[in-house]
Amino acid sequence: MSKSAFVAIVGRPSAGKSTLLNTLCGEKISIVTPLPQTTRNKVRGILTESRGQLVFVDTPGFHDSQRKFNLHMRDLVSGALEETDMVLYVIDATRSPGQEEQALAQLLTQEDHPVITVLNKSDAPPAPGWEDFFATFRDSNAPGLSISAATGQGIEALKDLLFESAPEGDPMYPEEYYTDQDPSFRISEIIREQAMLRNRDEIPHSLYVEVADLEEDPDTNLLWIRAFIVVERESQKGIVVGKGGTQIKAIRQTAQKEIARLFPQKIHLDLRVKASPKWRNKDALLRRLIR
Numbered sequence: 001m002s003k004s005a006f007v008a009i010v011g012r013p014s015a016g017k018s019t020l021l022n023t024l025c026g027e028k029i030s031i032v033t034p035l036p037q038t039t040r041n042k043v044r045g046i047l048t049e050s051r052g053q054l055v056f057v058d059t060p061g062f063h064d065s066q067r068k069f070n071l072h073m074r075d076l077v078s079g080a081l082e083e084t085d086m087v088l089y090v091i092d093a094t095r096s097p098g099q100e101e102q103a104l105a106q107l108l109t110q111e112d113h114p115v116i117t118v119l120n121k122s123d124a125p126p127a128p129g130w131e132d133f134f135a136t137f138r139d140s141n142a143p144g145l146s147i148s149a150a151t152g153q154g155i156e157a158l159k160d161l162l163f164e165s166a167p168e169g170d171p172m173y174p175e176e177y178y179t180d181q182d183p184s185f186r187i188s189e190i191i192r193e194q195a196m197l198r199n200r201d202e203i204p205h206s207l208y209v210e211v212a213d214l215e216e217d218p219d220t221n222l223l224w225i226r227a228f229i230v231v232e233r234e235s236q237k238g239i240v241v242g243k244g245g246t247q248i249k250a251i252r253q254t255a256q257k258e259i260a261r262l263f264p265q266k267i268h269l270d271l272r273v274k275a276s277p278k279w280r281n282k283d284a285l286l287r288r289l290i291r
């Protein structure tokens with residue numbers, strides 16, 4: 001009988017959840033940047049092997065704060081836990097445990113589902129404090145495993161553990177699927193990754209990407225995409241566009257290349273910047289962005 005499970009990946013911002021999802025599934029599913037809280041949506045990656053199927057839900061980094069934006073993200077984490085069979089708890093071993101980690105660990109001790117805890121970034125020197133942390137925490141959860149999502153170290157052992165702990169069941173998705181995201185979402189995530197990487201110091205979290213139009217021309221085998229990078233303030237538009245448009249051009253070119261790797265068609269990306277004041281406090285928009 002084969003195994004089948006929904007697995008929620010949880011952890012503090014920048015713990016390496018998206019990198020781990022990509023390493024486990026062998027495809028670039030979730031965007032990865034060095035900035036915390038890059039992941040805003042539940043993203044599914046699917047790993048199918050002869051021993052079964054694991055469907056991963058990549059949750060936003062857990063953040064213990066009252067801001068509206070963070071509250072939405074926290075609801076999303078709790079929601080993701082309800083829908084899953086197992087939890088993969090990712091810890092960044094290079095950062096000492098703090099209050100946030102305690103809060104998350106506490107939340108997970110109340111979990112009915114199996115929790116598999118991994119110490120990530122084992123390729124880098126560990127921070128102090130983890131031994132004490134585990135003395136109070138590890139007993140109530142699954143054994144810890146040292147891994148590196150970046151180098152792949154410990155990933156096979158982790159897969160073994162995940163499949164062993166998964167309940168029996170039939171696959172939920174066809175074998176060839178590795179994600180169930182819709183195309184415009186994947187396109188917007190690729191553009192957002194590039195925009196964030198290139199605006200690191202100035203406006204990291206105050207931008208989102210809207211795919212306004214997707215048109216396919218079967219005669220020329222061209223996929224035409226119009227997308228907007230939306231910033232909070234008029235004054236931020238110039239930063240994203242860059243001197244003489246060099247920055248937006250670079251974002252467009254790199255994103256277009258990345259998108260072309262996912263689709264069989266030739267890609268034309270028309271990319272523009274616009275301002276939508278205070279988008280982060282608008283409830284309706286947040287609900288649409290954080291699905």
Ligand SMILES: Nc1nc2c(ncn2[C@@H]2O[C@H](COP(=O)(O)OP(=O)(O)OP(=O)(O)O)[C@@H](O)[C@H]2O)c(=O)[nH]1
Pocket residue numbers: 011012013014015016017018019020031032033034035036037038039040059060061062120121122123124147148149150151
């Ligand atoms: N050295 C090292 N760096 C890693 C490893 N895994 C992830 N990183 C880096 O850690 C940073 C954050 O990685 P992400 O995968 O985006 O982290 P995340 O937990 O999904 O972050 P959020 O989206 O903010 O919740 C990136 O710069 C990664 O390259 C690892 O195993 N070793």
